Amino acid sequence: MSTSSDQSAAQAPAEAPQEPAFRYTPALAQEIELRWQDRWEERGTFHAANPVGELKGPGGADASGSPYYIMDMFPYPSGAGLHVGHPLGFIATDVVGRFRRMRGDNVLHTMGFDAFGLPAEQYAVQTGEHPRLVTERNIVTYKRQLRRAGLAHDPRRTFATIDPEYVRWTQWIFLQIFDSWYDAEAERPDGGKGRARRIAELREELAAGVRPVPGRDGDNAGGAVWHGLSEAEQRDVLDSQRLAYVDESPVNWAPGLGTVLANEEVTADGRSERGNFPVFQKSLRQWKMRITAYADRLTDDLALIDWPEKVKAMQRNWIGRSTGATVRFDVVGTGEADAAGAAQTVEVFTTRPDTLFGATFMVVAPEHPLLDEVPAAWPEGTQDAWTGGYATPVEAVAAYRREAAAKTAVERQADAGKKTGVFSGHLAVNPVTGTPVPVFTADYVLMGYGTGAIMAVPGGDERDFAFAAAYDLPVVHTVAPEGGLPEGFEGAWTGDGVVVNSPATDVPAGAPADAPVLNGKDVAAAKAEMISWLEAHGVGEGTTTYRLRDWLFSRQRYWGEPFPIVWDEQDRPVAIPASMLPVDLPDVPDYAPRTFDPDDADSSPEAPLGRNDEWVEVTLDLGDGPKRYRRDTNTMPNWAGSCWYYLRYLDPTDGTNGDTVVDPELERYWLGPRHNATSGPAGGVDLYVGGVEHAVLHLLYARFWHKVLYDLGYVTAVEPFGKLFNQGYIQAYAFTDARGAYVPAAEVEGDEQTGWTWDGQPVEREYGKMGKSLKNVVTPDEMYEQYGADTFRVYEMSMGPLDLSRPWNTRDVVGSQRFLQRLWRNVVDEETGEVTVTDEPASTETLRVVHRAIADVTAEMEGMRPNTAIAKLITLNNHLTGLERVPREAIEPLVLMTAPVAPHIAEELWARLGHTDSLAHEPFPTADERYLVEDTVTCVVQVQGKVRGRVEVPPSISDADLEAAALAEPNVVKAIDGRPVRKVIVRAPKLVNVVV
RNA sequence: GCCCCGGUAGCCCAACUGGCAGAGGCAUCCGACUCAAACUCGGAGUGUUGCGGGUUCGACUCCCGCCCGGGGUACCA
Incomplete structure (x- = not known):
């Protein structure tokens, strides 16, 4: 027990008797804070008024002012509780909200809880306690800790994602998605093409023959094909088109977690983001959401x-749109083998169709179907290096496929750059040169991207060049920089330039007579021309591909939303009607998912909900009489609840609507496009603050759901979150002893200069996260007790810019405490408790300081820079501290301006200054221009860019007068030293630079 | 490898469109108050702005090349 902060805290009670009775001590701060928190709640001070419905403002007030919707990424209430890093963003939004409220906005700010998920389930498994009990208990703790911070939330709008009334609507939205398909040609209200439509409309159009039946051949004129299908087949067709659909495909299976996962939840090295378990590809029948239909809109x-450019870039990269062309290569020899005479083709995707003349070989992924049949013998011209030492292509390909399949993602990554592969024995014809080129298989081509096959252009692609170098394949450069490739250039030219060798001067025999001539063109023009040629000859077309895959939506866990789906006797999905929602979680004998050896790739998922037969097997009347159904036993992923909570805050009671997720009028008011002066064309939440870790998970999924709801007409905002801000993290120092074991950070003594010791022994300092195992956790509760919530808030906000991560340092907190103590003393006599403020007018000098501060604080607050705003408040406060008597007209603006960061002490001082109403809705002070102008300005005079003198001048001085004054200044004259003046730069009124 | 952010006093951080390197806090030192100290008040010091070039009358700021720290991403055709 030895750090300075611990001492000061320990001393407080011991010294209390000697302390003035009305000093702003932690104990007094605590008393004030608790009292005001109760008052705010009783008075409904932070109730945000809806324009319609039962939710009114304080005292039943109607909505007034400009709507401003501010939101935090809501927390998951973990059992570990909060540390001082967690509330950083919450306090920041609170400061912004309180500021905007004082500026007259109708501020909506509240907080909910993201409460389904793994930790509660795992804890429940360990203790046997139901996850709901665990979660609800944690929420109580979180609410207490957050309330204690003095956050100005509207308490009527809070909820948790596990609440049955909330689950009901999560399931309802799922049903809307299930009941939709994507019509890529349909026009949207905003003028774009492509939108979700009701599945019933698809059925009608198929029956009417307006469109072909997907997946079925034949002319559907008059609905001929459609009506030729059985009812069951028709249902299969419709089900396959839904935005929420079930299909069998390779998915991410994590045996150690016992569930399947979305691509977004798997790390680059093939492990689960949660728990870090190995993930395997396994073909399973699972729910998916057709997020790929929205790939263009999510990008555009x-x-x-x-939003921060960084997050936009991450989403763009994740969606991975790339434009280019598909090109079909005829495979030599397959034509004769085919009785119909139709040759087999391999389709490749390329972003560089302009380089087709340089495609000297092809590569297909090891899983590519072309390899299912390969020639029995090596064709003529096969080089030894290509065969891998095998006697036939059949053996070589089989061996390579085995090898590739056995490779884990980690091994693949480790081998990246090293090129391995084998010749498949197939030859394919380059459509523009007519030349047969060898088809290789290699694991640097991935089955999951594009077509799983590439045309290899070693002259224009680093990877292809590396492969060509390893297997002695020809290199043709088809693009050269201005002035040609450097002498002796070896490698791929990936830069811009002019097309060459397209075609080459010695045109090979067999080349099509009308092959395009691209030589001399720039890359962009060549691409366009090649694409038209490919399209004209039916061997390819312009194409766009995406990295994004459909969202795997089912999980085999207990603690999540059940699917509102039952399966009928034919094993086809049927939606539960909205009137029967929510579908509650059943009680099951064991919450634990069936988990397996983390490396057991052959295991299969087993859903815990399946353990309650009485729940699974049901008889329901879904409109055509009672029938037997089997419930879907999957649960939704954790992300479902967070996909739409911003809508629930607007309309949390179901009071204004019974049949849609949010009252349309409320949605328009709070979220609609340009709903206030700063809202953009897409509308959405005005300020959404959270960590950057959700950049491609929550934020992508929520955008997707929102766009579906938009297409279906439930919302008018084009995007859910108009402005996003990523706050930095509060980091902490941790200390290790000689053995490398962590020692309690709070007990470490020393500093940067003297070094660090614990218990007399030297320790090493490291910097990183706050965590129990690192023994460096500091909790908000400790801060409330040792300093009070206001001091804690001021410290967190003054540590640095919000978007930067910085280290927590308890011993610095005292600076914020002293600021508030001085502020207190500027109003209240510490001995008597009397208000000492005078009603005499303030001096002009003081008014200048006050109005300067008002102007500066306003600018800093508007720019979301509470750290510099606080610095300006301290400057003003320090000025007032030096006065004999503090004038009311100086202290009142300071108290008001302090309110957003330290609301409790501000309210208390405001009340002691004689005001009966809360200052929460009091107008933020405005600066009087008269006090912002100075009588004189100090003008700096430089000679050769170095400061040599100063002159006091009026701010309105002319350039000529200033120049004359500057050149007359004695130090300047000395510095010029008689040299001829070549030039004088005048920036009136602050600077003159003399060049000699 | 590539992309993004950061690097300013012992520490956390300011510095507008290129114009005096310093707003604020911590720590340190001096003074006042005190029998003495703590608290409080008044005052003070500290710099190769990560390094090297360039542009400019003038560079923390703009450009080029590196170094260090943090984050993201990676055979995506």
Whole structure:
């Protein structure tokens, strides 16, 4: 027990008797804070008024002012509780909200809980306690800790994602998605093409023959094909088109977690983001959401929203749109083998169709179907290096496929750059040169991207060049920089330039007579021309591909939303009607998912909900009489609840609507496009603050759901979150002893200069996260007790810019405490408790300081820079501290301006200054221009860019007068030293630079 | 490898469109108060702005090349 902060805290009670009775001590701060928190709650001070419905403002007030919707990424209430890093963003939004409220906005700010998920389930498994009990208990703790921070939330709008009334709507939205398909040609209200439509409309159009039946051949004129299908087949067709659909495909299976996962939840090295378990590809029948239908809109609409470039880039990369062309290569020899005479083709995707003349070989992924049949013998011209030492292509390909399949993602990654592969024995014809080129298989081509096959252009692609070098394949450069490739250039030219060798001067025999001539063109023009040629000859077309895959939506866990789906006797999915929602979680004998050896790739998932037969097997009347059904036993992923909570805050009671997720009028008011002066064309939440770790998970999924709801007409905002802000993290120092074991950070003594010791022994300092195992956790509760919530808030906000991560340092907190103590003393006599403020007018000098501060604080607050705003408040406060008597007209603006960061002490001082109403809705002070102008300005005079003198001048001085004054200044004259003046730069009124 | 952010006093951090390197806090030192100290008040010091070039009358700021720290991403055709 030896750090300075611990001492000061320990001393407080011991010294209390000697302390003035009305000093702003932690104990007094605590008393004030608890009292005001109760008052705010009783008075409904932070009730946000809806324009319609039962939710009114304080005292039943109607909505007034400009709507401003501010939101935090809601927390998952873990059992570990909060540490001082967690509330950083919550306090920041609170400061912004309180500021905006004082500026007259109708501020909506509240907080909910993301409460389904793994930790509660795992804890329940360990203790046998139901996850709901665990979660609800944690929520109580979180609410207490957050309330104690003095957050100005509307308490009427809070909820948790596990609440049955909330689950009901999560399931309802699922049903809307299930009941939709994507019509890529349909026009949207915003003028774009492509939107979700009701599945019934698809059925009608198929029956009417308006469109072909997907997946079925034949002319559907008059609905001929459709009506030729059985009812069951028709259902299969419709089910396959839904935005929420079930299909069998390779998915991410994590045996150690006992569930399947979305691509977004798997790390680059093939492990689960949660728990870090190995993930295997396994073909399983699972629920998916057709997020790929929205790939273009999810990319394009990023341009409409005010988000950090970094997050936009991460989403763009994740969606991975790339434009280019597909090109079909005829496979030599397959034509004769085919009785119909139709040759087999391999389709490749390329972003560089302009380089087709340089495609000297092809590569297909090891899983590519072309390899299912390969020639029995090596064709003529096969080089030894290509065969892998095998006697036939059949053996070589089989061996390579085995090898590739056995490779884990980690091994693949480790081998990246090293090129391995084998010749498949197939030859394919380059459509523009007519030349047969060898088809290789290699694991640097991935089955999951594009077509799983590439045309290899070693002259224009680093990877292809590396492969060509390893297997002695020809290199043709088809693009050269201005002035040609450097002498002796070896490698791939990936830069821009002019097309060459397209075609080459010695045109090979067999080349099509009308092959395009691209030589001399720039890359962009060549691409366009090649694409038209490919399309004209039916051997390819312009194509766009995406990295994004459909969202795997089912999980085999207990603690999540059940699917509102039952399966009928034919094993086809049937939606539970909205009137029967929510579908509650059943009680089961064991919450634990069936988990397996983490490396057991052959295991299969087993859903815990399946353990309650009485729940699974049901008889329901879904409109055609009672029938037997089997419930879907999957649960939704954790992300479902967070996909739409911003809508629930607007309309949390179901009071204004019974049949849609949010009252349309409320949605328009709070979220609609341009709902206030700063809202953009896409609308959405005005300020959404959270960590950057959700950049491609929550934020992508929520955008997707929102766009479906938009298409279906439930919302008018194009995007859910108009402005996003990523706060930094509060990091902490941890200390290790000689053995490398962590020692309690709070007990370490020393500093940067003297070094660090614990218990007399030297220790090493490291920097990183706050965590129990690192023994460096500091909790908000400790801060409330040792300093009070206001001091804690001021410290967190003054540590640095919000978007930067910085180290927590308990011993610095005292600076914030002293600021508030001085502020207190500027109003209240510590001995008597009397208000000492005078009603005499303030001096002009003081008014200047006050109005300067008002102007500066306002600018800093508007720019979301509470750290510099606080610095300005301290400057003003320090000025007032030096006065004999503090004038009311100086202290009142300071108290008001302090309120957003330290609301409790501000309210208390405001009350002691004689005001009966809360200052929460009091107008933020405005600066009087008269006090912002100075009588004189100090003008700096430089000679050769170095400061040599100063002159006091009026701010309105002319350039000529200033120049004359500057050149007359004695030090300047000395510095010029008689040299001829070549030039004088005048920036009136602050600077003159003399060049000699 | 590539992309993004950061590097300013012992520490956390300011510095507008290129114009005096310093707003604020911590720590340190001096003074006042005190029998003495703590608290409080008043005052003070500290710099190769990560390094090397360039542009400019003038660079923390703009450009080029590196170094260090943090984050993201990676055979995506």
